[in-house]
Amino acid sequence: MSDNGLRGIFLTQRPMLLRMLTARLASRDDAEDVLQDMWLRLDRLAGEPVAQPAAFLYRIAANLATDRRIASGRRTARDAAWLETQPAADELPDMERQLVARSQWRVVEAAIADMPERMATALRMFRIExxxxxxxxxxxxxxxxxxxxxxxxxxxxxxxxxxxxxEDHPGPRRLGSGKGVDRAD
Incomplete structure (x- = not known):
């Protein structure tokens, strides 16, 4: 059968192919995409003899629908697996804040230890007590x-x-600096 004949049968069968694909894919948009893919494949089939063109077109549609469902399932599984490995949205900032806070506390403790006794006492009495x-x-x-x-x-x-x-250790900014978490360095 000629290319024009296969394309003509495709155009004649398009409404039925669309209904079949919409039922299999549960999405009219996906069905339209498959029909577009089919139309483009017909270019590669130019000159190929086809004994039963309508059945051939339905087989192509079924195969493309299956391929699309498999790809969608793999994509969903891949995305789910990736999400499982990621910390929850609220975990990472808390962990980061704790690390930054511990680091800051060590710096503050060292600074207080190096202060004159009267100054350190006044600070402890005011801020801690x-x-x-x-x-x-x-x-x-x-x-x-x-x-x-x-x-x-x-x-x-x-x-x-x-x-x-x-300044000595570029990395996460101190909490409360108002400049975000990441350095621009």
């Missing part, structure tokens, strides 16, 4: 203004140490 500055001033026998200055210097030391670590 939650004592008001007036009580700290009375305990240390200094003015409230003196406590404020000690705390400011303590915060500056901690800030500088964290900045230094951040």
């Amino acid at each position: 939650g004592q008001p500055q007036r009580a700290i001033a009375e305990t240390l026998e200094i003015s409230v203004s003196g406590v404020e200055k000690l705390l400011q210097r303590a915060y500056r030391i901690i800030h500088d140490r964290l900045q230094q670590v951040d």
Whole structure:
């Protein structure tokens, strides 16, 4: 049968092929895609003798539908397997935050250990024990203004140490830096 004959039979059978493919694939869009693939294959079949062209076209349609279902199943299985290996969306940031927080805490502890005793005491009393500055001033026998200055210097030391670590070790940004998690370095 000639190419024009096979294409003519395809055009005649197209509505029935579309119904069959839609039923097999459960999607009219997928069925239309298969019909498009069939039309393109007819170009490669030009000049090939076909004894029963209608049956031949239905066999091509059935084979393409099967191929599409198998590919879809493999794609679904591959995607599911990949998703199973990925941490949950909320796990990774928490784990990363914990690692960053532990690293920061070690830097803060070292900075406090290196501070003058009065400054470290004022910082611990204020930040850890939650004592008001007036009580700290009375305990240390200094003015409230003196406590404020000690705390400011303590915060500056901690800030500088964290900045230094951040500059020395590019990687995840410190929490609270407001610049996201990834470095632009």
